[in-house]
Amino acid sequence: MTDIAPTGTPAKPDETARAPRRKMRLHIAVFLAPAVLIYTLFSIYPLIESLRLSLQSSVPGGEADYVGLANYAKLFFDPLWADQFLNALKNNVVMFCTIMVVQNPIGLVLAALLSLPKVRFTGTYRTLLFMPTLLSVVIIGFVWQLILSPLWGVTDGFLRAIGLAHAYKPWLGLEGSALFTLSMISVWQYVGVPMMLIYAALLSIPDELIDAARIDGLRGWAIFWKVKLPLILPTLGLVGILTYIGNFTVSFDLIYAVQGALAGPNFSTDVMGTFLFRTFFGQQTQLGDPHMGATVASVLFFIILAGVSVYLLAVQRRLQRYEM
Amino acid sequence: MKSTLFSGAALAAVLVAFAGSAHADTTLKIESWRSDDQAVWDEKIIPAFEKSHPGIKVVFAPTAPTEYNAALNARLDGGTAGDLIVCRPFDGSLALFKKGQLTDITGLKGMENFGDVAKVAWTTDDGKQTFCVPMAAVIHGFMYNKEAFKEVGVEVPKTEAEFYAVLDKIKANGKYVPLDIGTADQWEAATMGYYNIAPVYYGGEKGRDELINGTAKMTDPKFVKGFEELAKWIPYLGNGYQAQSYSDSQNLFTLGRAAIYPTGSWEITGFKANSDFEVGAFPPPVAKAGDKCVISDHTDIGIGMNAASKNKDAAKAFLEWVASPEFASIYTNSLPGFFSLSSAPFKVEDPLAQEFISWRKTCESSIRVSAQILSRGEPNMDNQMWVESANVLNGTETPAEAAKKIQDGLASWYPLQK
């Protein structure tokens, strides 16, 4: 795994000169050790303990057997498993695309507006816009079900008031629209994250660069497109990869809270997270299967790792990083 | 670095505050998914036990139902689970017993108070070992708003034809949602839908046995019939029922906006507290007058002993008490709708609960069709029941398709159905 990691090796010519070979360079170890230690002990070790279960199969009542990659073969080729896996993966891809197209542009626009000089109340706006991100999924599930419910008259009442009564559908309950509706709730919940990241990046652009652009005759949107946007491209890349990772991990909580572990209707909102959870921990009368669960988790791991590698190798390397 | 100081102080406070404490008495901890019952345990059941068993303290420590199985397994594996484990019926607890995490209690004093049917959910397949004391069963049926029935001018239906006639009248009246069930959470479609009404058609326990020993198939007309009935419910459901959650259904009924609610006896307490009209109940209608009715009388809750418990004697004393007629009476009457499985006589006080339990005399009792053995493989039949029943109610699948999917699922792993 070592070779696919270009992190921290931006081959700049002055690099070696800058960090002289000092005695042992103890400080590097001091900086890294606490994080690496806690992280290894309480995250990596337990995860390895679990993931290695994917190479075993459970024998009822007995010790587990080493079965090599048989569980993986089952996941990919046994239609019972493969169908569920592909369905979950497909839903994740759809959700990722929806969120990328909707959430991140909204986040960018909000951040761009907030970072403009002379806009008043930005602090208030920022806090209010971030509120949904702070809520517990229990509340989010409750309130959106309440809002979208056909029974309590919030959405259909609103649509009737503006003369669109016929446009109302029980979106969360229909196979065709449930996933999209959940994606939108997710956008609503998390738009604050890209907004904050991009906002922080925009604010750290030196005023001198903007002033220089003004002197060159650039105005308004041109400054944004030609000066600011290129400068924050690394942040946009970061937002993209975080969206990708979050889509596979964080999305679980919302779907589990709103649609349950069976991700209804008819598995139309089943994503890798719910599939993994159901398999690993079980659900109602279905017993958990840690071995297949670990197999699903390992595959999920490689899917995310692939995305991160693409990011690290292709995107991050090509994006020129401006020192500010 | 003010924050460093603060965090350091907080960390120190944490370390000091949680050094743990010791008890002179033996304290038993109960693991359960019934957080609904916290007050009943704290105020009625535990005091009654502690009164007759000085020196033993009991703590009821429930986990939210959706997290219970996963959390309990983790605690058992990690060695931090409570002394007493409230048991899910059938395979969930059987697996724990096979792993050596539940104690064999076959010879426990008081077990003679339970018949074989009561114990079946917590007994090994060969019938030799029992690992949980049966606590309660729940009975399925339909609840209805008595005022709504009076207003519309309908009587309690006994047959299928009467049932739909009543629904038609309520629908024509227009004030009430005739049939209050949604498919958003999926489990109601199976539990209050198929499991509730289908046993009448497939002949209760007899049909269930046939499916287990392979002489009948889910695609047989008598099993498909349950789905066909569900499909007939569609015109009577509320607007947007596809997004109607279980909570929504409860609220719709208690707010007096629905007439008939397919449900189970577990709902009694909540409905008493929240509705301001009189609630009645009737068993699933039969195909034609004179047919024997069959009810789903599902053995749902038991309690066993953690094999790793350090307080085995006290835990055993508690289980013996749970097996006694005293517990049967306290439990059934503190939680109307959860009926003790004890064969010792006990009196049911709540009138609505009386109505439900009276069906045991007139109808045949049956447990959920997927509960025993048939949900042991992958795909899990109970899960499939949820999804397929919801699909049928949603109109996205025909009854025949739904039955075929479940049959195919069974055939893929269950030797006697291959």
Next chain:
Amino acid sequence: MSAPETSTPSAARVQPSIARARTGRIATSTAIHTVLFGYTIIALFPVVLVLLNSFKTKRAIFGDPLGLPFGKTFSAIGYLDVLHKGDFATYFTNSFVVTVVALFLIVLLGAAAAHALAEYRFPGNGFLGVYLIIGIMVPIRLGTVAILQMMVQLHLVNTLTALILVYTAQGLPVAVFILTEFMRTLSRDIKDSARIDGLSEYRIFFEVVLPLIRPVLATVAVFSMIPIWNDLWFPLILAPGEGTRTVTLGVQQFIGQYTVNWNAVLAALTLAIVPVLVLYAFFSRQLIRGITSGAVKG
């Protein structure tokens, strides 16, 4: 927060177009506020709905979700339940302590590790960079049994320390990932001139690097805070005891198998927003202060 008036040199130079620029600016400003305000309504409407309904009777919540809590529909029963059932003061303290201590560790240790990765060339840098972010690729929840067994051996079950350790381990990957990215954009000149001034590597980290990335530290803290504050699983497994219960775990007592006490759930979770909002406001101020103390900027 608004920038000083003199920050538009162009306006001063292009005299004739001042009037036109002013009307243009008012129009632009209106447009900006329309967009921001519009989206704020979308963001807040559900939150307000939760707040309103937390003060209503159960019948009124579902009978008229949009109605204001007045007269017959008003009820503080949820808040009373929260006051009386369970020791929510302790739960809040527990959640707060766990969140703050874990955040402190995540930000400090994460920044130190990110600094090492971004600043120095050493063998294994690339490997560690990837190693430290592996944790976001598999839900840590899967390692529950191993974590629990370890905590049992360390005698940390039913302590807040157990939660703090797990949350720190869980939060580090994202923190390292984001911080490394931002640290790479820091100007080398500043650090090098500090080295020439004879500052030790530790002092460079604490006195030069940390202040420079303060806004990002605050951002990372905000992101890391939410999953910790709202987590239900690890409190359930590692610290379910009465004395160590967190708010999210405390709320679970109102969510039954068949009956959900929505009044109490809404009340408790509405109250639960307050501490995170306070923390958010605190970090938010760091963000601004870091940015406006712009003198250190390259």
